[in-house]
Amino acid sequence: MHIETKAVHAGRDVDPSTGAVTIPLHPSTTFERGPDGSFPSGYEYIRDDNPTRHAFETAMAALEGGCAAVAFSSGMAAITAVFEARPSRGNRIVVPDDMYFGIRSLIEETDIGHRFDFVAVDMRDLGALRTAVGAAPTGLVWIETPSNPLIRVVDIRAACKIAHEAGAPAVVDNTWATPILQRPFELGADAVMHSATKYIGGHSDLMAGIVVVPEASPFERPLRMIQKHKGSVAAPFDCWLALRGLQTLPVRMRAHCDGAQKVAEALSRHPAVDSVLYPGLPHDPGHALAAAQMSGYGGMFSFVVNGGAEAAMLVAAGLKIVARATSLGGTHTLIEHRASVEGPKSLAPAGLLRISVGLEHPQDIIDDLYQALSVVK
Numbered sequence: 001m002h003i004e005t006k007a008v009h010a011g012r013d014v015d016p017s018t019g020a021v022t023i024p025l026h027p028s029t030t031f032e033r034g035p036d037g038s039f040p041s042g043y044e045y046i047r048d049d050n051p052t053r054h055a056f057e058t059a060m061a062a063l064e065g066g067c068a069a070v071a072f073s074s075g076m077a078a079i080t081a082v083f084e085a086r087p088s089r090g091n092r093i094v095v096p097d098d099m100y101f102g103i104r105s106l107i108e109e110t111d112i113g114h115r116f117d118f119v120a121v122d123m124r125d126l127g128a129l130r131t132a133v134g135a136a137p138t139g140l141v142w143i144e145t146p147s148n149p150l151i152r153v154v155d156i157r158a159a160c161k162i163a164h165e166a167g168a169p170a171v172v173d174n175t176w177a178t179p180i181l182q183r184p185f186e187l188g189a190d191a192v193m194h195s196a197t198k199y200i201g202g203h204s205d206l207m208a209g210i211v212v213v214p215e216a217s218p219f220e221r222p223l224r225m226i227q228k229h230k231g232s233v234a235a236p237f238d239c240w241l242a243l244r245g246l247q248t249l250p251v252r253m254r255a256h257c258d259g260a261q262k263v264a265e266a267l268s269r270h271p272a273v274d275s276v277l278y279p280g281l282p283h284d285p286g287h288a289l290a291a292a293q294m295s296g297y298g299g300m301f302s303f304v305v306n307g308g309a310e311a312a313m314l315v316a317a318g319l320k321i322v323a324r325a326t327s328l329g330g331t332h333t334l335i336e337h338r339a340s341v342e343g344p345k346s347l348a349p350a351g352l353l354r355i356s357v358g359l360e361h362p363q364d365i366i367d368d369l370y371q372a373l374s375v376v377k
């Protein structure tokens with residue numbers, strides 16, 4: 001089956017009791033025992049498992065080409081679970097220096113930062129990665145590509161190989177690329193994580209995270225136990241919305257890529273724009289690698305406005321269609337000044353604006369950005 005067909009059908013059968021074609025939403029927290037005390041349906045209590053979450057997990061495992069999936073209440077809950085579930089004994093976790101900002105906050109502001117020895121490297125530099133995994137027993141290599149907010153592209157196959165040579169598993173945050181554009185299991189990943197809050201949901205109206213694992217994965221049981229006993233599970237309604245989103249994911253991703261390409265090209269011609277960071281542009285340092293590793297360049301990019309933070313804020317303030325909001329992957333085009341969101345430790349240049357290109361007509365987004373950019377001298 002092609003991925004478009006899997007997106008519509010995986011995890012979903014016609015409901016035998018009603019004939020309903022769309023999957024039912026099961027909010028029930030509890031499921032009845034048989035007279036003999038057994039659970040004939042296989043379900044017992046909502047936190048352990050429930051039919052709607054099970055369908056979402058089954059669909060994601062099929063789409064990502066894994067064997068099982070474990071859904072959490074958010075992407076961050078999924079990431080925390082992966083750190084805690086890391087199967088090898090090494091306490092070091094190697095992360096990218098340009099990474100989703102929530103992970104930096106998790107490390108700096110919770111006990112996670114004390115429990116593990118986090119080392120951040122620029123993973124485009126494979127020598128630096130090799131040094132980091134070689135210097136101490138490493139329990140996990142965390143890969144995020146394309147990265148946030150500098151839109152760097154990391155060679156997943158090479159990074160996984162380096163991790164494996166050091167005896168460490170490699171896990172890919174595939175939130176930005178989705179299983180439609182990037183196939184981490186085919187490149188050696190040991191688990192794949194998503195914030196379903198983004199493209200999978202696709203409409204900015206749910207929060208969930210999920211980790212997909214291959215067959216016989218040492219991650220699977222620890223992740224299940226963390227899900228069940230620590231309790232940050234995905235809610236049935238969020239899983240139901242995610243399943244709805246999944247059906248249009250292949251079509252939406254093509255439209256996001258097409259829109260981002262057009263908007264990025266238009267911005268790269270604007271005199272007030274210093275640079276556009278998007279692997280779909282032929283001069284981008286990640287272009288060749290992304291062309292080999294991805295089937296599309298994604299819907300996210302960043303651009304740097306001449307005149308620093310002040311000019312970037314003015315441009316964002318002048319937009320009429322594009323919304324000034326965090327997050328990504330929805331139908332609305334969203335823009336954000338990352339340096340002010342991330343604070344002094346941000347790697348983002350002062351004039352950088354990150355954009356999540358939505359599903360509006362690309363020309364309307366280009367026109368909106370051009371009128372807003374007209375304030376920059």
Ligand SMILES: *Cc1c(COP(=O)(O)O)cnc(C)c1O
Binds near residue numbers: 207
């Ligand atoms: C949003 C995001 C996360 C965190 O997901 P939440 O659902 O917000 O907890 C992790 N990684 C990436 C790349 C993201 O964009």
